[in-house]
Amino acid sequence: MKTKSRFYRFFNRSVGDSPAKRVVIHFVLIIACIISIYPALRVFSVSIRPGNRVLSTDLAIIPAGATFEAYASVVRDKDFLLWIWNSFFITITTSAIGVIIASTSAYGFSRWSFPGRNAGLIALLMTQMIPAPMLMIPLYILAYKLGLINTWRGLVIAYSVSTIPFSIWILKGYYDTIPIELEQSAMIDGASRMGAFYRIVLPLSAPSLAIAFLFNFTSAWNEFLLARIMLQKKEMLTWTLGLRQIQGQFQTQWAEFSAAAIMISVPVMILFFLSSKWLVSGLTLGSVKE
Amino acid sequence: MKSLTPDVMVTSLGQVGGILAVIVVAVVVLELILYFLLKKILHYRYALPFMLIAPGLVGLILLNVYPIAYELYIAFSNMNLLRFRNPSHSLAIGWENLKSVFTAPVLKQQYFFPVFLRTMLWTGIQVFFHVSLGLFLAILLNRPMKLRGLYRTLLVVPWALPQVVASLAWRGEFNFEYGFLNVMLTRIGLQAIQWKSNPFWNFTAMNITNIWLGVPFMAVILLGGLQSLSKSYYEAAEMDGARPWKQFSSITLPLIKPIMTPAIVLGVIWTFNNFNVPFFINENNLETSDILVTALFRAAFDFNRYGFSAMFAMVIFLILFGITIVYMKAVSFSPSALAGSKARETLTVGEEK
Numbered sequence: 001m002k003t004k005s006r007f008y009r010f011f012n013r014s015v016g017d018s019p020a021k022r023v024v025i026h027f028v029l030i031i032a033c034i035i036s037i038y039p040a041l042r043v044f045s046v047s048i049r050p051g052n053r054v055l056s057t058d059l060a061i062i063p064a065g066a067t068f069e070a071y072a073s074v075v076r077d078k079d080f081l082l083w084i085w086n087s088f089f090i091t092i093t094t095s096a097i098g099v100i101i102a103s104t105s106a107y108g109f110s111r112w113s114f115p116g117r118n119a120g121l122i123a124l125l126m127t128q129m130i131p132a133p134m135l136m137i138p139l140y141i142l143a144y145k146l147g148l149i150n151t152w153r154g155l156v157i158a159y160s161v162s163t164i165p166f167s168i169w170i171l172k173g174y175y176d177t178i179p180i181e182l183e184q185s186a187m188i189d190g191a192s193r194m195g196a197f198y199r200i201v202l203p204l205s206a207p208s209l210a211i212a213f214l215f216n217f218t219s220a221w222n223e224f225l226l227a228r229i230m231l232q233k234k235e236m237l238t239w240t241l242g243l244r245q246i247q248g249q250f251q252t253q254w255a256e257f258s259a260a261a262i263m264i265s266v267p268v269m270i271l272f273f274l275s276s277k278w279l280v281s282g283l284t285l286g287s288v289k290e
Numbered sequence: 291m292k293s294l295t296p297d298v299m300v301t302s303l304g305q306v307g308g309i310l311a312v313i314v315v316a317v318v319v320l321e322l323i324l325y326f327l328l329k330k331i332l333h334y335r336y337a338l339p340f341m342l343i344a345p346g347l348v349g350l351i352l353l354n355v356y357p358i359a360y361e362l363y364i365a366f367s368n369m370n371l372l373r374f375r376n377p378s379h380s381l382a383i384g385w386e387n388l389k390s391v392f393t394a395p396v397l398k399q400q401y402f403f404p405v406f407l408r409t410m411l412w413t414g415i416q417v418f419f420h421v422s423l424g425l426f427l428a429i430l431l432n433r434p435m436k437l438r439g440l441y442r443t444l445l446v447v448p449w450a451l452p453q454v455v456a457s458l459a460w461r462g463e464f465n466f467e468y469g470f471l472n473v474m475l476t477r478i479g480l481q482a483i484q485w486k487s488n489p490f491w492n493f494t495a496m497n498i499t500n501i502w503l504g505v506p507f508m509a510v511i512l513l514g515g516l517q518s519l520s521k522s523y524y525e526a527a528e529m530d531g532a533r534p535w536k537q538f539s540s541i542t543l544p545l546i547k548p549i550m551t552p553a554i555v556l557g558v559i560w561t562f563n564n565f566n567v568p569f570f571i572n573e574n575n576l577e578t579s580d581i582l583v584t585a586l587f588r589a590a591f592d593f594n595r596y597g598f599s600a601m602f603a604m605v606i607f608l609i610l611f612g613i614t615i616v617y618m619k620a621v622s623f624s625p626s627a628l629a630g631s632k633a634r635e636t637l638t639v640g641e642e643k
Contacts (some may be wrong), residue, residue, distance in 0.1 A: 025430050026437070032427060033444040039502065040447050042470055043459045057473045082294040086302065093306050097313065101345045108342030115336070120343070127354050128556075129610055131563040133587040134603040137596060138357035138364065152302055153309045160313075161349035168346065193338060222452045225565055229591060235298050240454045244570075247458045254462060261455045272450040273443065276510075 043265075047071070047258035054255045070255035071263065074246075080260055082235065083242035087221055090152060090238070094159035095216035101160070102167035102212060103205075107197055109168060110175035121172075124165040132225050140229050150233050159220045167212040174208035175201060214275050221268065239264055317345050365601040371594035387601035396585050396602060397593070400577040406609070409562065409581040412497070416561040417554060419501045424508030429542075431509070432516040442513075449506035457570035460499040464571065489578035492571070496579060500567045508553060515549035516542070551621050555614065562610055582606045 041061050046054070048066040056063075074080045108114075109121060139158065140149075148154030182204075183196040191199060202209070224240040231237060237245070243264070246257045324344055328337035366384030369377035392402050431442060448456060463469040464485035472482040485495045519542070527537050565583050572579040580588065586606060590599035 022435070025433075025435070029427075029430055029441045029445075033441055035502070036445050036506065037447050039456075039459065039463065039470075040451060042463065043455075046462075055468050057468060057476075059470060059473060059477075079293050082298065085294050085299065089302060089306065093310065097310075101349060105343040105346035108339035112336060112339035114339045120347075124350075127350065129559050129563075129607075129614060130354065130358070131583045131586070131603070131606055131610065132565055133583045133590070134361070134607055135354070135357055136587065137590045137600055137603060138361040139353075140591075141364065141369075141596065142357065142360065152305045156306055156309045157313075157349075158353060161353040164346050164349060218452075222454055224454050225587075236302075243454065243458060247461065254468075257458070257462065261459055265451050265455050268452055269447070269450040276446065276450075 043258045043261050046254055047262050049255050070259035074256050074260045083237055083239040087238040091217055091220040094156055094220050095213050097160040098163050098216045099213045102164045106168045106171035110172045127165045155230055163216045163219050170212050171208055174205050178204050320344055361600045365604055367597045369596040387598050391602050391605055396589055397577045405585050412581050413561045415497055416500055417557050420504045420508045420557055423505045425512050427509040428512040428516055431513055446506040448503050453566050457566050461570050464495050486574050489576055492576050492579045496568050496571045499571055511553045515546040519545050
């Protein structure tokens with residue numbers, strides 16, 4: 001009796017869908033979930049294969065004789081920590097610069113209708129259309145002529161600026177929802193124009209600043225193309241370059257590659273899931289608001 | 291082998307500190323100049339907003355506008371590896387470059403038009419599957435049910451993975467002997483597939499990878515859209531006896547169009563410009579798997595034909611621009627509709643000071 005009603009509730013929580021339809025829906029979703037996570041689980045499963053059985057046609061998630069040896073070996077024998085360090089400090093620096101610059105620009109776009117404002121916003125959207133390899137040709141030649149190849153300088157400037165348009169859009173959308181009266185009353189109380197921005201608008205925008213920072217962070221963290229042409233020295237590789245290097249020696253180092261891939265992905269995925277609610281609302285904000 | 295030593299860390303931090311100082315000084319100087327010029331001398335009423343957007347604007351000019359102008363200049367030159375230092379520039383050379391984009395192989399064998407058609411096919415396939423599968427999953431998820439949060443979380447895993455990691459992992463899985471796809475195929479008694487050396491299957495491999503990567507984003511965006519639709523439309527339709535398919539085509543589709551259109555515009559641009567997936571999956575450098583952007587990269591950085599590649603890049607950009615404009619016209623979507631609206635009511639605050 002009890003099981004029957006639980007079964008009933010499981011498939012009939014709302015009116016409209018028959019139990020049979022619910023079964024089908026759950027079935028389809030389970031299949032979709034398997035397709036979506038199996039390749040990712042596979043990476044984990046290869047990473048814990050014991051050294052003598054890395055190359056096998058085994059499909060099980062937990063292989064026989066599982067070991068974390070490959071993780072130790074990546075950290076010990078490869079430059080894994082160096083790559084992570086390189087990616088990490090450059091990502092943090094450029095995300096901070098990018099968000100600071102975008103936060104003031106977005107405020108200008110949100111609160112004043114200066115001449116050229118709409119054209120500027122459209123131009124910002126247009127920058128998103130430029131194919132990345134298209135920019136690589138002049139950037140490479142310019143960097144070469146300015147002696148920026150194999151330095152962090154060129155990369156810092158490029159990464160900081162490249163996500164500014166997107167950040168401006170996100171932040172402007174959020175500033176637009178903050179009532180102007182708050183700033184007006186602060187200014188009546190004697191705050192300056194920028195004081196009102198700094199003390200009222202910025203603190204209220206913390207969630208969208210976090211989204212913009214996260215977006216900057218992931219795009220710099222995952223960048224491959226510019227790093228590939230700008231960095232050639234061994235001690236300057238970022239993890240995207242390093243991981244590709246291990247993958248190149250695939251036949252012998254599949255487990256090492258997988259272990260490195262897992263160690264890179266898990267923190268990023270945790271960050272992603274913690275922030276995914278904001279991320280989605282930030283992305284859809286513009287279109288839903290209209 | 292160099293590894294992470296305090297020495298390396300100090301060097302890199304020193305360099306970054308240096309460039310940070312340069313950026314700060316440059317911003318301060320820029321703001322001071324603007325302040326005196328716009329505020330003190332011209333008494334311009336929009337002095338403050340221009341000062342606010344100036345650093346971002348200068349950054350974008352440095353990183354986008356100037357390089358593209360410079361690229362246009364290179365497009366009219368014969369710069370390559372041999373003539374890297376002193377290329378000659380002339381209109382005639384530019385015309386030659388433009389002609390050879392269309393009449394000579396852009397890589398070793400492939401001509402422009404096959405690559406172009408492949409890019410269109412790739413974009414078409416991708417956007418079709420992203421939108422249709424994404425919408426399908428979004429509709430399934432858009433109902434009260436048990437385990438919904440779990441399904442949602444598991445389904446966005448491909449989006450959460452760093453793209454480089456995912457592409458490289460898939461590249462491993464297309465291994466002839468040990469990749470899981472071939473293992474599964476042989477277990478059920480089929481032939482294993484030459485994912486890496488057969489042009490058709492390599493292109494299919496690219497598509498499989500990118501469909502897997504791209505569906506979750508579209509599903510999440512569309513689910514957000516579906517959730518914002520009011521239930522009352524469906525209740526009314528139910529009363530009038532509308533069948534589910536009718537409800538879908540005359541309520542759901544038109545109502546989520548405002549969300550779908552920008553998502554599709556972005557999807558087309560991102561897919562057309564997708565570099566990582568075609569580049570990483572195509573391990574044997576098959577020219578038959580190159581789309582325009584990877585062909586461009588190889589023309590520039592494998593064959594070092596900079597002048598030619600610059601012209602090639604201009605052609606690609608114009609094509610993408612054209613496609614986007616045509617699409618936006620077709621669905622009557624304008625970016626200025628997104629850009630407009632709010633500033634009018636906020637005019638006063640900024641301006642009286």
